Every structure is written in C-alpha cells, then in structure tokens.
Amino acid sequence: MCVSFLLYTKFYETHIIESDIIKKGGIIMTKYMQDNNLHNKTMILTGHGEIATAPDTVIIRLGIQTTGENLSQIQAENARISQSIIQVLQRMGITDIKTHQYSIDKVYDYEDGRQIDRGFSVRNILEIRTNDLETVGNIIDASVNAGANIVDLISFDVSGREYYYQQALNMAILNAIQKAQSITMNLGLSSTAVPVKIVENTVMPFPVQREFAAVTPIMPGTVNIEANVTVDFVY
Template sequence: MRRTILGATLLMVAFASPVLAQDAAPRQITVTGTGEVAAAPDMATIRLGVTHQAEVAQAAMDATSGAVSRVLERLDALGLEPRDVQTANLILNPLWSGQYSSGEAAPEITGFVASNTIAVRVRALDTLGEVLQAVLEDGANTFDGLQFSMQEPKPLEDEARRKAVEDAMEKAALLAEAAGVTLGPVQSISDHGGGGPVMMEMASARMGSGVPVAAGEVTVSASVSMVFGIAGE
C-alpha cells in the first residue's frame, strides 16, 4: 500500500514539474533602443584614377603610370601624408573586336586599357576643392566617389550609444505603464553596434578654391537591446 501511494506521489510531481517551471519563468520586458548623433565632418576620402587606351599593353600602362606619378607628386606637394594615399586598384584589360559577332571569325585583341585607382584621405577639408582641381589638371580622368567622415568617430559613437540606452529605457517605461506593471531593474544590455558616419544633409558650402564641394553633415548611429525585470507580483 505504501509503495502504491509513493508511486502515485512521484507521478504527480513529475507531471507538476513542467507547470512549476513555467510559473517560475522570469517576468521581463525586452526592448531595443536606437540613437543617432549628427556632426560636421572633418575628413573626406576620394577615389580617383587614370585610364588610358593603346594598341600595345605596355603603352597603355606607361601612359597610365606616368599620369598617376604626376598626380602623386602633386598630392605630395599639397601636403598630403603618404599614409593618406593608397593604390586601390590596378587593372590591365584587352580590347576585343568581334567578340559578340555571329560570324565564324575568331575574336581578336585590338588594344588594351590600363587603369590605376588611388584612394586619398583629405584631412584638411578646406583644401578639398583645391586637391580635386589639381589632380584633374595633372591627368586624373576617373572619379569613383567621395565620402565624408570623422577622424575621431569614438566620441560620436559613445554619444549615440547613450542616446540608444535612453531610448530603450523610455520604451520600457512606456510599456510597463501601459501594461499596468512596475518596471524593475535592468537585467542585461546588448550592444548591437551601429553604422559608421553617413551623409545626412548637404550644405551649400565651397571647400576652398577649385571644384566646389558641399560637406554637409554626417550621422553616427547605435543600437542596444535591454532586458528589464518586472517588480512585484
């Protein structure tokens, strides 16, 4: 008889355990907060280069290399540091004739195109227009883009994270109020990082003499996830 009662008791405990575990699950509010900070940029990165075509590969490469050498010399004369100038791409491709024709004649190489692209960081934005004008005068004939950024982005990133945490806390407080519960302490915080500086607004400003460029503003964003307990019963 005692064995029967003991077996029934264990069976009841086994069935009740999942229910007790479910009831013991923590009561929490989970939210995601975002933050953004805008500031005027203090650095620009430009991608420019030289492309030349010739019947002989060496001639195409020589013409391109000569122009790039002049561009690099001008950048040095303008005070740009070697660490801010880097070769980004160097290409030599054949030019084909009859490559897509439906005839029986085999495609032939009729020439070559050589391209050299360099990435240049300009830390003195007031000279950006002058730099662009100078490299065009010295032979640069391709331009692949211009990006504004910050030399020291960390202070902006830190401020964006503070705003992301404030946003998350405001959301959690609102949710707790709407649900009629009391918001408890922070249980965990997860930093999801954020985007680097991106263009936000354009300002009608001229960056020194030469090619007119508008710097505008850049924004830095951050995102966090926060888990809060629910106080009381």
Template sequence: MSGLQRLGIASLTIAALAVGGALIALFTGAGVSGPSPAAAQTPSERVISVSGEGRVFIRPDLAIVTLGVELSNPDLATAQQEASQRMDAVLAELQARGIPEEKIKTVSYSIWVERNYEQPDQPITGYRIVHLVEVQVQPVDRAGEIIQAAVGAGANSVSGVSFTVADPSTVMRQARELAMRDARDRASHLAQLAGVSLGSPIRIVEGGAFPPPVPVEARAAAGAADALPPGQTVVSVVVTVDFAIQ
C-alpha cells in the same frame, strides 16, 4: 492433477500477487517523498523588453576621394609606361598639396584586353589600363581643390567622393548614452501602464553601427568640383534591454 495440488498452486499465485502489491505500494505509497512535477518547474523570468535608439548628427571631418588614370594604347608596354608616368605626376602633385604618403593608397589596378568583336578571330586592338588611388583629405573643404589639382596633373578619372568621421569613438559614446536613456524611458512608461515596478537591466544587446561614408557625385572635369558640401552624417546606435519586473 488432484484438487489439493490445484489448490496449492492457486494459493502460491495469490501470495505472489500479494507480495507484488506490497512492493508496488512501497514504491508508490504516500510515504515516499519527492518533488511534484509542478514544484520541479522553474517559473519564467518576468521582464520588460524594449529597444532604444540614439542618433547623433555630426558634420563629417574626412573626405575620401577616389581618382586616377584610365587610358588605352595598342601596345601594352607603352600603355603601362604612360599610365605610370601620369600617375607619378598625380601623386607628386598630391604630396605637393600637403597630402601625406600614408593618406594615399592604391585601391584598383587593372589591365583590360580590347578586341574587335566584329571580326571572326576577334583580334586584339589594344589594352586599357585603369589605376585608381584613394586619397584621404582633411579638412573636407579641400576636397574640390585636391580633385582639381589631380586632374591638372593628369588624372582623368574621379570615381567617387565620400564623407565620413575620422574618429567615431566620441560620437558613438554619445549615441550609446542616448539609446540607453531612450530604452529606460520606454520601459518605465510600459511599467507604469502595467502597474508594476521597473527593476535593473538584466540583459543588454547593442545592435547599432557607425554608418558607411556618404558618397557624393563628382565629375572629373577641371572646375567641376569647386564646392562639394559635406552636409551632415548621422551616427545611430540601437540597444535592446531586458528590465526585470519587481
């Protein structure tokens, strides 16, 4: 290759590089407008996040009594018949005491096979039947009376007594109002300490729930449940609130 040819190729290469440089300058030069990385970021929201609790103590107005019949017999049919007769007598007594049929529901009915596990073939020795119903009693002061009446009619199992509130909606509203008031008081104090102004709530999450019935021990023997004080139950509501900072 002659010197002139090499010079021509070199000139073409330099020209190409110059054009490429111009294109690069065109796309990256200061004349191109667009948001900078800092301007594209959204500033984080300024909030004060607190939790408030509202608690309301209330006397329960509903007693829930779980009772029934438990018996064993070598013959299954005889066991079922005896359990049915005794439970019918219990239910009749409950209704005679003013408990509506819709306030009584079966919560458990089971048949257990009893065996002699000391024998090699573990022969069946009998059958055990457990039939339990749940009874809603109002007023709660009648719980002891109802248990005694059921035991007198043939019930031989009282598995639990618990107290609750029949309609929790009103007390839940009271607890919720107290929780929001507590949350605002906390946020206002924090804002004062931080030297900022408190704005409106921008996010509210409720995390409380009505408590389950409080169980009370009760024996099935007649006369053991003369007095079953219901005491008090507490309804608690917790709210988490994000307040804007002005």
C-alpha cells in the same frame, strides 16, 4: 550628451551600479540575471541613438585609366600620368597619398555574337586623405587637369568616431529604458521594469559620400553616427 549606466539609479528602486554590469561580445548582462525568482515576466525592447557631427576628414579616390592594344605603351602612359597627378598634389601640400587599386584587364567587344579583342585596360586609383576640407574642390580640379579621368569616391568622415559612438550607444540604452517606463506606466503596472540584458547591435558605419561634379566646391554636410541595442527587461 553622455549618459552613464548610473542613470539607472534614477529609474529603479533597486540600483544597478557599474560593478553589476558584465559586458562581453557586445552583450551587457547584469547580476539580476541570477535572480530569476524575483520576476517572471519579460519584455524585449529596442533602443536607438544617433549623433550628428561635422566631418573633419575627407577621403578621395581618383586616378587614370588607359586603354590600347600595346600593353607596355599604355602601362607607361598610365605611370606617367599617375606620377604627374602625384607631383601636382604634393606641390599642394598633400602628403597622404597611396595606391588604392592597380589593375590590368583585357578589353573585348562583341559584334554579331563574336568576341573581338580590343587590347588592354590599365587602371591606377590613388587614395588621398586630408583634414583640410576646403581643398577638396582644388584637389579634384588639379588632378583632372593633370590627367585624371576617374573619380571613384569623395567620402567625408570624422576622426574619434569611437567617442561619438559611445555617446550614441548611451542614448540608445536610455531610449530603451524610456520605452519600458512608458509601457509599464500605460499598462498600469505597479512593478518596475529592470534591464537584465543589453545586446549591442552592430551598425556598419557609412561615411558621407558625395558624387563628383565638374563644378566645385563640394560641400561636406554632416556625419551621422548611430547605435542600436536590444534590451531584455523583467517586471
């Protein structure tokens, strides 16, 4: 569903066309802002739009954590296992592999209020991306068999997110307009509510995440893309 600002012409006697709209910093303002003498009442409404679509991309973060007293030894062990995981994935045709995190930390225990040095922990997390969602389970299983002992994230997302967001944004604007129409009609107002400012409220995108399960397959589900706006109307 794609809704243009030209839809406003269906709702108002005074047409608002695309050339009348100025958008800057997430705020859409119309030239009616300059015509304050025509209206003296304001109402502020919110609008919400949401698009659900099937994901086409998966991001997997997994890796190896090794611990021990000898730092050089556990670093070498970590590197060996990490390389083994990478080779297994490459044989599966996975090419988009990069290091997401590499860290070395001291490990301590506490007994009777005393801090006891237990050595070091080396953690190497790889990030894998693929568009073949059916291979997710195989990627996890193959990595674990190669020595991976951490699965941090399985996240499904959609490419072309901006395209879907624009649809959701248009739906949010239309939702606010429909609210304004309903309010003016139910209050018996003869005047028409005209939008004079639209503020785009940022919604942080959260790709669909799945917890790791020892038994695959892993189902991707859907990705919801949302938009919210605050609209000032005069009437």
